[in-house]
Amino acid sequence: MKKKIKNPLIKRIPKELSDDFRKCLTAQTLMRQNELKDYVPRYANPAINFATDDMGSDVAMGGVLLDILIVIIAFIFAVTISNTIVKEASTIGTLRASGYTKGELIRHYLSMPVIVTLFAACVGNILGYSVFKNVVVSMYYNSYSLPTYETIWNPDAFVKTTLIPVVLMFVVNLVVIIRMMQHTPLQFLRHDLKKTKRKKAMRLPKWKFFSRFRLRVMLQNIPNYLILFVGVLFIMIMLAMAVGMPDTLKYYQDHADDLMFAKYQYVLKSYQDMSGNAITTDNPDAEKFAMKSLVRKGEALDEEISAYGIEDDSNYVKIADLDALEDTEVYISESYAEKYELHKGDTIILDEKYEDKQYDFRVKGIYDKCQSIAIFMPIDNYRDTFDLKKEVFSGYLSDSRITDIDHDCIATVITKEDITKMCDQLNHSMGSYMTYFQVLCILLSVVLIYLLTKLIIEKNENAISMTKILGYENREIASLYLLSTTIVLVIVDALSVILGATVMNIAWKQIMYEYSGWFSFFIKPLGYVKMFGFVLIGYLIVMVLDFIRIRKIPMDQALKNVE
Numbered sequence: 001m002k003k004k005i006k007n008p009l010i011k012r013i014p015k016e017l018s019d020d021f022r023k024c025l026t027a028q029t030l031m032r033q034n035e036l037k038d039y040v041p042r043y044a045n046p047a048i049n050f051a052t053d054d055m056g057s058d059v060a061m062g063g064v065l066l067d068i069l070i071v072i073i074a075f076i077f078a079v080t081i082s083n084t085i086v087k088e089a090s091t092i093g094t095l096r097a098s099g100y101t102k103g104e105l106i107r108h109y110l111s112m113p114v115i116v117t118l119f120a121a122c123v124g125n126i127l128g129y130s131v132f133k134n135v136v137v138s139m140y141y142n143s144y145s146l147p148t149y150e151t152i153w154n155p156d157a158f159v160k161t162t163l164i165p166v167v168l169m170f171v172v173n174l175v176v177i178i179r180m181m182q183h184t185p186l187q188f189l190r191h192d193l194k195k196t197k198r199k200k201a202m203r204l205p206k207w208k209f210f211s212r213f214r215l216r217v218m219l220q221n222i223p224n225y226l227i228l229f230v231g232v233l234f235i236m237i238m239l240a241m242a243v244g245m246p247d248t249l250k251y252y253q254d255h256a257d258d259l260m261f262a263k264y265q266y267v268l269k270s271y272q273d274m275s276g277n278a279i280t281t282d283n284p285d286a287e288k289f290a291m292k293s294l295v296r297k298g299e300a301l302d303e304e305i306s307a308y309g310i311e312d313d314s315n316y317v318k319i320a321d322l323d324a325l326e327d328t329e330v331y332i333s334e335s336y337a338e339k340y341e342l343h344k345g346d347t348i349i350l351d352e353k354y355e356d357k358q359y360d361f362r363v364k365g366i367y368d369k370c371q372s373i374a375i376f377m378p379i380d381n382y383r384d385t386f387d388l389k390k391e392v393f394s395g396y397l398s399d400s401r402i403t404d405i406d407h408d409c410i411a412t413v414i415t416k417e418d419i420t421k422m423c424d425q426l427n428h429s430m431g432s433y434m435t436y437f438q439v440l441c442i443l444l445s446v447v448l449i450y451l452l453t454k455l456i457i458e459k460n461e462n463a464i465s466m467t468k469i470l471g472y473e474n475r476e477i478a479s480l481y482l483l484s485t486t487i488v489l490v491i492v493d494a495l496s497v498i499l500g501a502t503v504m505n506i507a508w509k510q511i512m513y514e515y516s517g518w519f520s521f522f523i524k525p526l527g528y529v530k531m532f533g534f535v536l537i538g539y540l541i542v543m544v545l546d547f548i549r550i551r552k553i554p555m556d557q558a559l560k561n562v563e
Contacts, residue, residue, distance in 0.1 A: 026355070039353070066160055069444075070168060071234055076451055077172045079227060081113065083455045085180045086193060093188025102181045109177050110170070117169040121162040128161070129153075135436070214484040217460070221485075224452050229492045231448040232535060235441050236493075236500030237507075239531045242437040244504060244523040251522045252371070256419045259371040261316040262397040265414035266405070267291065271393050273409060278391060281404050286396040287311055290382050294350040294359065296340075296373075303516050305336070305350055306374040309382025309393075316397045319367055323378055327385065330361045330377045333370040335518040337363075339509075348375075359385065371419060373518060438534060445538030453485055453546050457553075464550060465557035474551050481550070482543055493535045497528055 018041030025039065085092065092105060129151060137149065183193055205212070218225070252259070262285075273279055290309030295302050312323040319331055332342060342348065346363045367376055383390055395411075396402060457464070460481060467477050501523055508521035523531075 023356075069238075070164060073165060074168055074172050076231075076448060077113070077169055078176055079224075079451050079455060081109065081173045081176045082180065083451070083458065085109065085177065086191070087458055089188045089191045089193060093185045093190075096185035096188060106174070106177050106181060110173055113173050114166065114170050117166050121166055125158070125162060128157075210480065213480050214487070217456070217481060217484040218488060221456050221459075224455055225488050225492070228449065228452045228489070229496070231452075232445065232489075232492050233496045233499055235445050235448070235535065236496040236531060237503050238437065238444075239441045239534055240500045240504035240523065242434045242441060243527045243530050244501070244508075244521055245434050247524045247527045248519060248522045251524075252519065253420050256371075256416045259369060260416060260419060261289075261369070262287075263399045263415065264401060265289075265395065265397055266402055267395040267411045267414065268393075268405075268409055269411045270409070271391065273406070279405060279409055281396060281402050283396075283398055283400060283402045283404065285315075285398040285400045286402055287315055287398070288379070288393040289317075289395060289397050290379050290388075290392065291394040292386065293353055294375075295353050296348070296350055301514065301516065303373060304353075306372055307350070307382070307386075308374055308376045309379035310376055311379055314397075316399075317367070317369075317376060319365070319376060321364075322376070325364055325378055325381060327381055328360060328362055329364040330375040331365045331367045332363055332376070333372060333374045334366055334368040335371055335520075336373045336375070337366045338520060339373065339512065339518040342366075350375075371518075373516075442534050442538050445535045446541050449489065449535075449539050450542045450545060453482075453542055454549070456485060457481060457546060457549055461553055461557055464553050465555055468553070468555045474547070478547050478550055482546055486539070486543070489539050490536075493532055493539075496535070497531050500531070501528070 022039050022041070095105060096102075133151065180193065187193060205215075207215070257263075268279055271278060288311055292307050294305045294307050296305050308317070310317045310319070310322060314322070322331070325331075330348075332348070336342065342363055344363055344365055348361050348363065350359050350361065351357065352359075361375060377385070379393070380390075382388070383392060396405075464477055464481070467480075468474075505521045512518055
C-alpha cells in the first residue's frame with residue numbers, strides 16, 4: 001500500500017518560499033555574470049494584494065470594534081435583566097410563595113430576551129445582506145477598480161454577529177437571573193434584594209438641602225455609575241477611532257510640506273547617461289543625493305528602510321553634525337524611532353534586499369523632517385559603506401523643477417502629491433465610514449445612558465411620588481435626580497475622553513506594526529471636544545426622555561407601595 005507523501009513546502013508561508021526562490025535566482029544570475037536589479041514576490045506586490053489587504057485590515061479593525069460592541073451589549077443585557085427582576089420583585093415573590101419553582105421563573109424571564117435577540121439578529125442579517133451592504137460596496141467601488149461582485153453567505157460573520165450575541169444574551173441573563181433567584185420569597189416581597197446592608201447612614205456635609213439630596217442620590221447609585229463609566233469608556237474608545245482617523249489623515253495632509261526634504265525629489269535610473277557621462281543639471285537649486293533600500297527583518301514583517309547619502313552642508317536635509325558622523329553612525333527618521341522605539345545610542349541591523357549582506361549602524365540622532373522609515377549618513381560614508389564609486393549618486397533634490405535632464409534618464413519624481421497620496425486614499429475610502437461610526441457611537445451612548453438613568457429613576461419612583469405629594473414641581477424633582485446624574489456623567493465623560501484616546505493610541509501602534517510605514521495617531525483639540533460633545537448630545541436626548549418619565553410618575557405611587 002502506497003503512502004501519500006505530503007509536500008512540506010505547502011505548509012511554509014509565502015515569505016519563506018519567495019526568499020528561497022530569490023536566493024536561487026540571485027545565484028543563477030551571478031553565475032551568468034548578470035545583476036538582479038529588482039525582485040517583487042507576489043505577497044509583497046501591492047498591485048496584486050493592496051485591495052484585498054486593505055479590505056482585510058478593515059475586517060480586522062471591524063472585528064475589534066465588534067468585540068467592543070459585544071462587551072457593551074453584555075453590560076446592557078446585565079443591567080436590563082437585573083432592573084427587570086428588581087422592578088417585578090413583588091410579583092416574583094408572590095409566584096414563589098404560590099408554588100412556582102425557580103426553574104420555571106428562570107425559563108420565563110430568560111425566554112423573552114433570547115427570543116427578541118434572535119429575532120433582531122435575523123433581521124440584522126437580512127438587512128446586512130440586502131440594504132446596508134450597498135453602503136460598504138459603494139465605499140470600496142469609490143476607492144478601487146473592482147470587478148462585479150457576488151454576495152455570498154459568510155459563516156464567520158454569522159457566528160460573530162448572530163450566534164455570539166444570542167449566546168451572550170443567554171449566558172449573561174442566565175447568570176444574572178440565577179443569582180437573583182437565590183433570594184427567598186419573603187425577600188422578594190419586601191424588595192430586600194441587596195446582599196450588603198448599610199447599618200448606619202453616611203453623615204453628609206452641612207450643605208443646602210438640595211445639594212445634600214443630590215449627594216445622597218449619587219452615593220446610592222455608585223454601582224450604576226461605575227457601569228456607566230465602563231460603558232462610556234468603551235464607547236469613547238470607538239469615538240477616538242472615529243474622530244482620530246480623519247484628524248490623523250488631515251494632519252499629515254496639511255503638514256506634507258514639512259515632512260519633505262524638497263519640493264521635488266528626482267530619482268535617476270543611473271547616474272550616467274547612455275554615453276557614460278555623469279548626468280548634470282544647471283538648476284542652482286539642485287543638490288545630489290544617494291538612496292537605496294535596505295530591509296529590517298522581523299517576525300511579522302520585513303520592512304524596507306530607505307538609506308540616504310546626503311551632501312555635506314545640505315540645503316534640504318539640515319542635520320548639524322552630519323559631516324562629523326563616523327562610518328557606522330547614522331541619523332534615523334522620527335517615524336523609524338517612534339515605530340521601533342529607538343533612541344540615541346541604539347544599534348540597528350539592516351540587510352541587503354537581494355544579497356546576504358548585513359549592516360550594523362549606531363543611532364547618532366533623530367531627524368524629524370521625514371515621514372518615511374529612513375536612515376541618513378554623509379554621501380561619502382554612504383559610498384564607502386556600500387562599496388560604490390566616489391562619483392555615484394541616485395538623483396537630485398530641488399525646490400524647483402529640473403528641466404534640463406532627459407526624461408528617459410529619470411526613474412521617478414517624488415512630490416507632495418506622492419506623500420499625501422495614501423492619506424487621500426484612506427480619507428476617500430474611510431471618511432464617510434467614520435461619519436457613520438460617529439453616529440453609531442452617539443446612538444450607543446443614548447441606549448446605555450438611558451438604561452442606567454431609567455434604572456435610577458425606577459429605584460426612586462416612590463420617593464419621587466412622595467415629593468410630588470409634598471408639593472414639589474416636576475422641574476424641581478428633575479433637578480434633584482437628573483442634575484446628580486448630569487454631574488457624574490460630565491465627570492465620566494471627561495475622564496473617558498482622556499482614557500479612550502490613550503487606549504486608542506496604544507491600539508493604533510499595535511495595528512501599525514503590521515504595516516510598512518508609520519503614522520502617529522493624532523487627535524486635534526477640537527477632536528477631544530467633539531468626543532466629549534457626542535456623548536453629551538446622547539445624554540441630552542436621554543434627559544428629555546427621563547424628564548417625561550418623571551412627569552408620568554403618579555402621586556399615588558407612594559401610597560400603593562407602602563412597605
